Amino acid sequence: MPTTPLPSETEAVLDAAAACYLTVGVTKTTAADIARAAGMSRATLYRRFGSHEAIFLAVLERESLAMAADAEQHLAGITDPPQRLVEAMMYSLAQIRNRPMHAAIFTGDSAAWAAGRAFRQQALRQIAETAIRPRLVPAAAAGALTDQQVADIVDWILRILISFAAVPGPADRGSDDIRRQLTALFLPAFISALGPETGTGDPRVR
Numbered sequence: 001m002p003t004t005p006l007p008s009e010t011e012a013v014l015d016a017a018a019a020c021y022l023t024v025g026v027t028k029t030t031a032a033d034i035a036r037a038a039g040m041s042r043a044t045l046y047r048r049f050g051s052h053e054a055i056f057l058a059v060l061e062r063e064s065l066a067m068a069a070d071a072e073q074h075l076a077g078i079t080d081p082p083q084r085l086v087e088a089m090m091y092s093l094a095q096i097r098n099r100p101m102h103a104a105i106f107t108g109d110s111a112a113w114a115a116g117r118a119f120r121q122q123a124l125r126q127i128a129e130t131a132i133r134p135r136l137v138p139a140a141a142a143g144a145l146t147d148q149q150v151a152d153i154v155d156w157i158l159r160i161l162i163s164f165a166a167v168p169g170p171a172d173r174g175s176d177d178i179r180r181q182l183t184a185l186f187l188p189a190f191i192s193a194l195g196p197e198t199g200t201g202d203p204r205v206r
Contacts (some may be wrong), residue, residue: 013038013045014062017055018101026056026110057117063101070095085190086182089161090175096165111166118162139194153193160186 016037020029031052035045049055074091078084096102105114136153139145145153164178 009048010058013040013049013055014059017059018063021056021059021104022100025108026105027113031055053117056114059101060105060114060118063099067092067095067099067102082183082187086179086187089157089182090179092161093164093178094175096161106162106165111162115162115166118158136194144194149193153190 013034017029017034020033020037024033029052031045032042034052034055035042038045045055049058071088071091075084075088078087096106104110105118136145136150140150
């Protein structure tokens with residue numbers, strides 16, 4: 001069972017792991033690589049931090065919390081719920097591609113491995129919930145959505161985001177194309193999932 005490391009020790013190990021992911025690759029990095037970069041033995045690393053997967057998830061959580069805070073600031077002036085939802089998804093996609101650590105995790109050879117573990121992280125869901133929760137309040141109040149359905153919708157949106165990031169499609173597909181697809185195809189399906197009792201109309205014109 002891992003012992004509790006000091007905060008400074010935790011940051012040092014997460015920094016070391018992040019550096020390894022950027023230089024060696026996420027799936028090619030070993031616990032020995034991280035221990036060496038952090039200046040400790042592999043036995044000490046395991047004793048204090050547990051498995052390599054636990055370290056990876058901690059790195060992902062740290063990076064995603066910072067991304068979630070930036071997303072919340074970016075969305076602060078957007079009050080129209082459908083616009084806020086699409087903008088949150090577009091912003092998240094851009095950040096996944098532009099932030100070195102998220103790009104290393106969710107693009108290339110590591111995408112499938114990382115995605116399966118990413119869905120466990122509450123930090124990633126905060127980004128989706130920043131835009132989704134306000135849109136779901138009327139449906140939840142009307143009894144049209146259960147907590148499980150809300151969780152399913154968040155999961156659905158995260159899967160869309162990660163699929164776009166990991167498999168971007170044709171080289172000429174730009175952000176305008178993705179925004180068009182989300183607005184024309186995703187939003188109507190999203191509104192339909194809320195049910196008619198919420199009183200929502202066409203999200204593209206609201």
